Structures are given as C-alpha cells and as structure tokens.
Amino acid sequence: MQIYLPIAEVSVNAFLLLGLGGIVGILSGMFGVGGGFLMTPLLFFIGIPPAVAVATEANQIVASSFSGVLAHFKRKTVDLRMGTVLLIGGLCGAALGVMVFNYLKAQGQVDLLVKLCYVVFLGVIGGLMFFESLNAIRNVKKGKAPKRKKHNWIHGLPLKMRFRVSGLYISVIPPLIVGVAVGVLAAIMGVGGGFIMVPAMIYLLGMPTKVVVGTSLFQIIFVTAFTTMLHATTNYTVDIVLAVLLLLGGVIGAQIGTRIGVKMKAEQLRILLALMVLIVCGKLALELLLEPAELYSIAAGGH
Amino acid sequence: MRKLIAVLALSFASLPALAEEVVLGLSSDTVSINTNFDGSEILIFGAVKRDAPIPADPPLEVIVTVAGPSETKTVRRKEKRFGIWINTDAVEIDSAPSFYAVSTSAPLTEALSFTEDVRHQISIPRAIRSVGAPANIADSATFTQALIRIKSKANQYQLNEDTVSVDEETLFRTAIALPAALTEGDYKTRIFLTRGGNVVSQYETSIYVRKVGMERWLFTLSREQSFFYGLLSLAIAVAAGWGASAVFGLFRR
Numbered sequence: 001m002q003i004y005l006p007i008a009e010v011s012v013n014a015f016l017l018l019g020l021g022g023i024v025g026i027l028s029g030m031f032g033v034g035g036g037f038l039m040t041p042l043l044f045f046i047g048i049p050p051a052v053a054v055a056t057e058a059n060q061i062v063a064s065s066f067s068g069v070l071a072h073f074k075r076k077t078v079d080l081r082m083g084t085v086l087l088i089g090g091l092c093g094a095a096l097g098v099m100v101f102n103y104l105k106a107q108g109q110v111d112l113l114v115k116l117c118y119v120v121f122l123g124v125i126g127g128l129m130f131f132e133s134l135n136a137i138r139n140v141k142k143g144k145a146p147k148r149k150k151h152n153w154i155h156g157l158p159l160k161m162r163f164r165v166s167g168l169y170i171s172v173i174p175p176l177i178v179g180v181a182v183g184v185l186a187a188i189m190g191v192g193g194g195f196i197m198v199p200a201m202i203y204l205l206g207m208p209t210k211v212v213v214g215t216s217l218f219q220i221i222f223v224t225a226f227t228t229m230l231h232a233t234t235n236y237t238v239d240i241v242l243a244v245l246l247l248l249g250g251v252i253g254a255q256i257g258t259r260i261g262v263k264m265k266a267e268q269l270r271i272l273l274a275l276m277v278l279i280v281c282g283k284l285a286l287e288l289l290l291e292p293a294e295l296y297s298i299a300a301g302g303h
Numbered sequence: 304m305r306k307l308i309a310v311l312a313l314s315f316a317s318l319p320a321l322a323e324e325v326v327l328g329l330s331s332d333t334v335s336i337n338t339n340f341d342g343s344e345i346l347i348f349g350a351v352k353r354d355a356p357i358p359a360d361p362p363l364e365v366i367v368t369v370a371g372p373s374e375t376k377t378v379r380r381k382e383k384r385f386g387i388w389i390n391t392d393a394v395e396i397d398s399a400p401s402f403y404a405v406s407t408s409a410p411l412t413e414a415l416s417f418t419e420d421v422r423h424q425i426s427i428p429r430a431i432r433s434v435g436a437p438a439n440i441a442d443s444a445t446f447t448q449a450l451i452r453i454k455s456k457a458n459q460y461q462l463n464e465d466t467v468s469v470d471e472e473t474l475f476r477t478a479i480a481l482p483a484a485l486t487e488g489d490y491k492t493r494i495f496l497t498r499g500g501n502v503v504s505q506y507e508t509s510i511y512v513r514k515v516g517m518e519r520w521l522f523t524l525s526r527e528q529s530f531f532y533g534l535l536s537l538a539i540a541v542a543a544g545w546g547a548s549a550v551f552g553l554f555r556r
Contacts, residue, residue, distance in 0.1 A: 001339070002339060002340075002341040002483065003338055003339065004336055004337070004338055004339065004340040004341070004483070004518060006514060006517075006518040006519075006521045006522045006525075007521070007522065007525055009484060009485070009486055009487075010483065010484040011340060011341050011342070011483030011484065047484075059536045059537070059540055060540070062537060062540040062541065062544070063539075063540035063541070063543045063544040064544065065544070066540065066541050066544030066545065066548075067543070067544035067545070067547045067548050068544075070544070070545065070548035071548060071551075074552075109389070109390065111390065112387075112389045112390065225537050225540075228533060228536060228537060228540075229530075229533040229534075229537070231533075232525070232529050232530075232532055232533030232536060233529045233530055233533055236525050236526055236529060238525070238532070238533065238536050240521055240525075240532070240535065240536050240539070241338075241521065243536055243539070243540065244539060244543075247539075247540055247543045247544075248543065251543045251544050251546070251547030251548075252547055254544075254547070255547050255548065255551040287388075288387040288388060289386065289387060289388075290388075291383070291388065292381060292388055294449075294452075294453065295380055295381045295382075295449075296378055296379065296380050296381075296446065296449030296450070296452075296453065297378070297379050297381075297390070297453075298376050298377070298378055298450060298453055298454075299376065299377045299378075299379065300374065300375075300376060300377075
C-alpha cells in the first residue's frame with residue numbers, strides 16, 4: 001500500500017515503514033538506544049530526503065523511548081535524579097549542536113562531517129564495548145567475580161551528589177559533560193544519542209547496566225522532543241505521516257524489546273549492541289572509502 | 304477520474320495569421336495529490352486546425368513538453384582526498400525544472416532544428432539554465448549532465464521520442480507519466496507543431512498539481528502553524544508510546 005508523505009513529497013510503501021519501525025523499536029527497547037543511528041540511514045536508503053529523515057526520526061524516537069521508559073518505570077529501573085542531571089546537559093548541548101550544524105551546512109560539508117562523526121564514534125564505542133563484554137563473558141565462564149572499579153579520577157571531583165537508584169555518590173560534573181556531549185551529537189547526527197549515552201554511563205559513570213537503559217530512555221525523550229520542536233519550527237521538515245507509520249511499528253517493537261532485554265544477561269546485551277554498532281560503522285566507513293557509483297549529488301537552493 | 308475528459312481548451316482566435324493551429328484537450332487539468340497518490344498519467348490530445356489544404360512536404364511533427372516549477376539547485380562533485388570521498392567542487396544551476404518531459408512524434412533531432420531548440424528551449428539541456436560556474440571549474444558542463452542523469456534515473460526528466468501518435472496529420476495524442484515524487488505547482492505544458500524542423504505553431508497551457516484533503520491540511524499547518532504542528536507531532540508520539548505500553552500491560556496480566 002503506497003502512501004504519499006505530505007512533507008517529504010515522496011510516495012512510499014506503508015508496510016515497509018511499519019516493519020522498519022518495528023525492528024528498530026525492538027532494538028530500542030532491548031538496548032535503551034533510540035535507534036536513530038540505524039533508522040536515519042535506512043530512511044535515506046528508501047529515498048526520504050535527508051533533512052526530513054533526521055527531523056522525523058527525532059519525533060519517532062520520542063514515541064519509542066516513551067513507550068520503553070514506561071516499562072522501565074514499572075520495574076523502577078530509572079534513575080530520575082541522574083536523568084535530570086544528564087538532561088540539563090543534554091538540552092544545552094542540543095542548542096549548541098544546532099549552531100554547529102548550521103555553521104557546517106554553510107560550508108557545504110555537513111554530510112561528510114555527519115558521516116565522519118558516525119564512523120569515529122560508532123567505531124570507538126563499538127570496539128571498546130565489544131572487547132570489554134567479551135572479557136566479562138570469559139571471566140564469568142572461568143568463575144571469576146566481575147571486578148568493579150571502585151575509585152578513579154572521577155571520584156575526586158567536587159559537587160558530589162547521591163544517586164540512590166544507581167548506588168552512586170559522585171560529582172555532577174561528569175554526568176553534565178556527558179549530557180552536553182550527547183546533546184551536541186544528537187543535534188548534528190539526528191539521533192537520540194543513546195548509543196553514546198549508554199556506554200558513557202556504564203564505563204565513565206560506573207552505573208549498573210540495568211538502570212542505564214531506563215535512565216537513558218528517560219533523557220532521550222526530552223532531548224528528542226526538543227529537537228523535534230526545533231526542526232518543526234525552523235526547517236518545517238517533520239513529516240507527521242511518516243512519523244505515525246514509523247512509531248506505530250516502533251512502540252510495539254519497543255515493548256517486545258524491553259521484555260527480551262530483561263531476560264538477557266547484561267554482558268550478552270552489551271556484546272550484541274557492540275556488534276550492531278560496529279556493523280553500522282563498517283557500512284558507513286565503506287561508503288567513505290569506496291568510490292561512489294554516482295560522484296555528483298543535487299542539493300536544493302544556491303550555495 | 305484520471306481519464307476523465309474534463310477540459311477541451313479551444314484556441315480558435317489566438318493566432319489567426321498561422322495556417323496550422325493546435326486545438327488541445329487534456330484528460331485532466333488538475334492532478335490531485337491525496338494520501339494514496341502513486342504517480343499519475345496525463346493524457347494530452349488535440350487536433351490541428353487549418354484553413355488551407357495539408358501541405359504535402361515536409362511531414363507534420365508534434366512535440367509536447369511538460370515542465371514542473373523551476374528552482375535553483377547546487378550540484379556537488381565528490382573527489383578522493385586523504386583517502387576518503389568528499390564533496391569538493393560545486394556548481395550552482397540557476398534554474399532547473401523539478402519535472403520535465405519531452406514527447407515527440409519523431410526523433411527529436413529530426414522534429415526540431417538546433418536554432419528552433421535554442422529559441423524555444425525545448426530539449427532537456429535547453430530547459431536547464433546555468434549562467435556561470437566558478438572560474439576554478441573548467442568542466443562545468445559535466446555538472447549539468449550529472450543533474451540530467453540523476454533526474455532521468457528518477458524518471459523526473461523524460462525524453463520520450465516517437466510517443467506522440469499523429470493520425471492523418473490532424474489528430475495527435477500522447478500520455479505522460481508523472482512520477483510519485485511530485486512537487487506542487489503549475490506544470491507548464493507546451494505543444495509545438497513543426498515542419499522540417501521549424502516550429503509552425505505553438506500552444507501553451509498549465510496542468511495544476513495540488514495536494515488535497517489531509518495532505519493539504521497537514522502541509523499548510525506545518526508551514527503556517529509550525530509550533531502547533533510540532534506539538535501535535537509530539538502529542539501523537541507520546542500517546543502512541545503510552546498506548547502501546549498500556550496495551551502490553553493488559554496482555555501481561
């Protein structure tokens with residue numbers, strides 16, 4: 001069934017979009033990532049104009065994250081205090097990111113920098129997570145207890161705060177910085193930033209994996225809602241019909257994904273997320289390294 | 304509705320001096336883009352009205368062009384720098400139609416002479432206007448060619464030779480396929496009658512492409528009430544998220 005999208009001005013298959021939304025929704029619920037880093041390139045691929053894909057994706061992430069976070073609230077795996085601190089950083093970062101984005105757009109290199117951002121961040125994070133979780137799985141098999149880093153330089157910073165749900169007593173400065181960094185990237189890359197947030201929370205802040213997912217989703221809702229409003233009012237690129245199709249699949253997928261996630265071991269969850277991140281990274285890296293079939297591209301407007 | 308013969312635009316008095324004139328009909332002069340729009344076909348047909356007998360030679364040829372609204376475009380070229388492919392050179396195309404189709408009753412080079420093409424801007428390369436490229440780009444023509452290549456692949460630029468059928472040098476008809484990715488606007492439709500490559504008569508009309516119903520409402524809302532539109536998008540997202548959570552909660556009990 002073909003559907004004409006009013007803002008994107010293209011006609012697409014409704015069931016294809018529902019299916020894509022569903023698959024990305026499952027991953028979103030399992031790993032606590034918004035799924036934007038998977039969905040945005042997929043939307044480019046099926047012919048949605050990039051500007052519309054990025055803006056609409058932000059709107060869809062609001063829905064899947066909201067659905068996911070409700071499931072986590074019921075299990076009390078959301079650290080509201082940590083989420084709020086991250087959110088404050090995230091909103092500042094998103095505003096900053098939009099300024100950087102507009103500057104890069106004027107230079108005509110925004111595509112390249114978005115792709116480079118993806119490759120570098122996905123590569124580093126995916127690689128680190130993969131080897132760490134591989135080690136953790138080996139240690140579990142050998143019967144060794146997983147060692148927890150008790151103290152590092154992060155614990156020496158001022159402005160300490162108690163995060164009861166996460167079982168942490170640390171300075172608010174590292175979560176704020178993580179929030180800002182994720183906010184900047186979210187605005188530039190058109191993603192919720194969960195794939196950066198989740199590892200940062202686990203490895204930099206030392207939060208327990210189970211709490212990380214719910215808290216990440218909680219923060220993502222607000223950052224993506226903010227970006228949606230920004231895109232809707234400045235670029236008019238949010239396609240509500242496209243969003244509805246994606247989020248119908250997405251919310252259902254997110255519910256299924258959350259249930260799968262609960263049944264799996266933390267190390268397994270992390271190694272799967274790492275593999276997925278690495279695959280996307282590899283695909284984007286190839287796009288930059290191999291000669292494209294069409295060297296020319298058309299953009300609207302003058303430069 | 305598509306094949307509905309809605310309009311028979313007559314043009315008896317427009318060019319009285321000419322020996323041969325076009326009398327035109329369109330299957331529909333408006334294309335409505337609704338939710339299940341998946342491309343459309345416009346039937347263009349007409350007759351040649353003449354006061355004198357049919358000239359014996361050369362044969363009458365018919366050229367039909369349909370052009371969507373023009374816009375400025377930037378064409379960028381990638382080059383390998385530091386091991387990766389990045390955009391380097393860019394050429395601004397001052398005016399390129401969003402959609403352009405040329406249908407002819409004979410190969411275009413036979414039906415139309417070079418000078419007439421220059422005068423009436425009929426062939427696809429002539430329909431694109433590019434004033435000047437930056438001085439550092441020597442091969443700016445390849446950028447225009449690339450634009451045509453990419454748009455042709457998407458069926459947005461079409462050269463359909465030998466698709467206009469002409470009966471008895473009097474009646475002609477053709478069908479033009481509009482792709483699903485269609486932008487709104489007035490699509491200028493021109494019909495040229497040629498003999499020996501020279502234009503002997505021409506006629507111009509417009510096909511109106513419009514979003515209707517929900518498409519129209521959402522599009523207008525997103526432009527004129529963008530804040531409310533944004534809030535509406537978010538409200539739908541939150542409601543859908545909550546709805547799915549509630550429904551799945553019921554299943555678990």
